[in-house]
Amino acid sequence: MRAFAKPSTSAPLKRRGSPFRADPAELDRIDAKEREQAKHSLFPCIRGVSRLLAITVWVPLSVGFEAVLLLVPGNTKIRWTRVIWGVLCRLLSLKINVIGRRAGGVTGPKSRARGERPIIYISNHSSWIDVPVLGTVLPSVFVAKGDIEHWPIMGLISKIGRTIFVSRQRNTTGRERDEMTSRLANGDNLVLFPEGTSSDGSRVLPFMSAFFAIAKPPRLREPEATQMLPDFPPGMTPLIQPVSLVYDRLDGFRIGKARRTVFSWYGDMDLGPHVWQLVKRKSMRATVLLHPPLDPEDFPSRKALAQATWRAVTNGAARLRQNDEPDPPEWQVRLKGPANSSRNRENKRFP
Numbered sequence: 001m002r003a004f005a006k007p008s009t010s011a012p013l014k015r016r017g018s019p020f021r022a023d024p025a026e027l028d029r030i031d032a033k034e035r036e037q038a039k040h041s042l043f044p045c046i047r048g049v050s051r052l053l054a055i056t057v058w059v060p061l062s063v064g065f066e067a068v069l070l071l072v073p074g075n076t077k078i079r080w081t082r083v084i085w086g087v088l089c090r091l092l093s094l095k096i097n098v099i100g101r102r103a104g105g106v107t108g109p110k111s112r113a114r115g116e117r118p119i120i121y122i123s124n125h126s127s128w129i130d131v132p133v134l135g136t137v138l139p140s141v142f143v144a145k146g147d148i149e150h151w152p153i154m155g156l157i158s159k160i161g162r163t164i165f166v167s168r169q170r171n172t173t174g175r176e177r178d179e180m181t182s183r184l185a186n187g188d189n190l191v192l193f194p195e196g197t198s199s200d201g202s203r204v205l206p207f208m209s210a211f212f213a214i215a216k217p218p219r220l221r222e223p224e225a226t227q228m229l230p231d232f233p234p235g236m237t238p239l240i241q242p243v244s245l246v247y248d249r250l251d252g253f254r255i256g257k258a259r260r261t262v263f264s265w266y267g268d269m270d271l272g273p274h275v276w277q278l279v280k281r282k283s284m285r286a287t288v289l290l291h292p293p294l295d296p297e298d299f300p301s302r303k304a305l306a307q308a309t310w311r312a313v314t315n316g317a318a319r320l321r322q323n324d325e326p327d328p329p330e331w332q333v334r335l336k337g338p339a340n341s342s343r344n345r346e347n348k349r350f351p
Contacts, residue, residue, distance in 0.1 A: 044280035044281075045280065047279070047280055047282070048276060048279040048280040051091055051092065051093075051279040052275075052276075052279055054091050055088065055091050055092075055279075058087060058088065058091060059084075059088070059157070062080075062083070062084045062087070063084065063156075063157050063160050063161075065080070066080055066081060066084065066160055066161070067160050070160070070162075074108065075106050075107070075108045075187075077162075078106050078108075078139050078188075079106060079139070081135065081139075081161055081162075082135060082136055082139060084135075084161075085131070085132040085133075085135030085136040086136040088132045089132050089133065089136055092129075092132075092278060092279065092284065093281070093282065093283045093284060094129065094132075094133070094283075094284045094285070094286060095249070095283065095284070095285045095286070096133055096136060096137060096285070096286050096287075096288060097248075097285060097286070097287040097288070097325075098137055098287075098288050098290070099287065099288065099289045099290065099325060099326065099328055100289060100290030100291065100328045100329050101290060101328065102119075102121075102137070102138060102241065102290050103119045103239055103241045103290075103293040103333065103335060104116070104117075104118075104119035104139070104140075104189045104239075104241075104335075105139060106139040107139070107187045107188070107189065108186075108187035109186050109187045110187075111187055112185060112186065112187050112236070113339065114336075114339055115235075115236070115336040115337045115338055115339040116335065116336055116337075117235075117236055117237070117238065117239055117334075117335055117336060117337050118184035118185070118188075118189060118190075118232075118236070118238040118239070119140070119189040119190075119238060119239050119241055119293070120184075120189070120190045120191075120192060120214070120215055120238045120239070120240050120241070121134070121138050121140060121189065121190065121191045121192070121241050121243050122192055122194055122207070122211075122240055122241070122242050122243060122309050122313065123191065123192075123193060123242075123243040123244070123245050123313065124193075124195065124199070124204045124205075124243075124244065124245055124313050124314075124317055125193035125195050125197070125198045125199065126198050126199050126200065126201040126245075126247075126263065126264045126265070126266065127198060127201070127247075127263050127264055127265040127266075128198075128265050128271070128274075129247075129263060129265075129278070129286070130193075130198075130245055133245065133286045133288065134191055134243070134245065134288070135191075137288050138189070138191060138243075139189065140188065140189040140190055140191045141161075141162050141163065141164060141183060141188045141189070141190055141191070142158075142161070142163050142164070142190075142191045143163070143164045143165075143166060143180065143190055143191065143192050143193075144158060144163050144164070144165055144166070145165070145166065145167075146165045146166060146167035148163075148165065149163075149165045162188075164176070164179055164180055164183065164190070177213070177214060180214050181214065181232070184214070184232075184238055185232065185236075190214075190238075192211050194207040194208050194211035194212070194306065194309075194310075195207060195208075196208050196211075197266070198264070198265060198266040199264070199266055200260075200261060200264045200266055201246075201247065201260045201261065201263060201264040202257055202260060202321070203314075204310065204313055204314040204317055206310065207306045207307075207309060207310040207313075208306070209302050209303045209305075209306040211306070212240070212296075212302040212305050212306045212309070213302055214238065215237060215238045215239075215240055215296045215302075215305070216296040216299065216301070216302035216305045217302070233337065233338070234337070234338065235337030235338050236337040236338075237295075237296055237297060237337075238296070239293040239294065239295060239296075239333065239335070240293060240294040240295075240296060240305065240309055241290065241291065241292075241293040241294070242291040242294070242309045242312035242313045242316070243288060243289070243290055243291065243313065244288070244289040244291070244312075244313050244314075244315075244316030244317040244320060245286060245287075245288055245289075245317070246286070246287050246289075246317050246320035246321055247260060247262075247263040247284065247285070247286050247287075248285060248286070248287050248320060248321070248323060249283070249284060249285030250262060250281065250283075250284055250285075251281060251282045251283055251284075252282070252283055254323050257321075260321070262277065262278070262281075263278070263284070287320050287325065289316040289317075289319075289320060289326070290329075291312045291313070291316060291329060292312075292329050292330075292331030292333065293331065293333045293335075294308060294309060294312075295333060295334070
């Protein structure tokens, strides 16, 4: 009879790694090759021109309509601003992936009267695209550098969008602080970029604690303290919600460090070539991670508050850059303070 071989008793060989694991360096090489091929292709140029034409039509019409809504009381202008940014993201073929829940909604003077606390959203900053992305997700008003106010087109759009401009000069600090305090007290929520500038997207720059003075004023002696402290009713101090923003998909693929610079706009980069580079892309995706809000009253100083916010934003952005999407964080924070209906009645009687 034919002898059969005995089965092997040794352990089966194991794979050292998944055969489908993507190498970020390899993806970067593929992307560089695709960009070289795209230079000789006409389709990306046609795509870019058509998107620019659509944006050129949409932005003036939508912003013009928003200028009319500024005369209308209520929250309509806030809701319409989110529509403007949302459509702009669609025209750019930029999808937004949101993880977590935001602390505040579309608010107004009536919401503050009911005791809904103001919210200050703190985010990292790597590109001009951060504004339409966060403007779509967060019903809020942006705080921007004073230089943008004098830009030919963006300055006008920002003014109509009720942006608060800060110059960081000592002679205007009081006026800018009063404007932000007034906006928060009257129903607006704010978006701040405390890095003070945009980065290359590979890290989060240190946060400037001065940006947190509106929620956590520095300890000053009299009479200087009475001039610097924001006038918020008891229990109505603004909450701080950290936000991590990372661009993690390009043309349907996950991206590595080299490809992330496609989105970043920083340093002395010109705006025109950067916009043209993005409008030619097939698709993009940004992921927004909303962290649990922080109560400034739980921190001894604004530096401690700024450091805690920076750690939350940095850790969240690092996970997203590694394509590690966390579960939506669970949190419970006191979002409401004491209602001030009695004060409103007095204001109605004695304007």
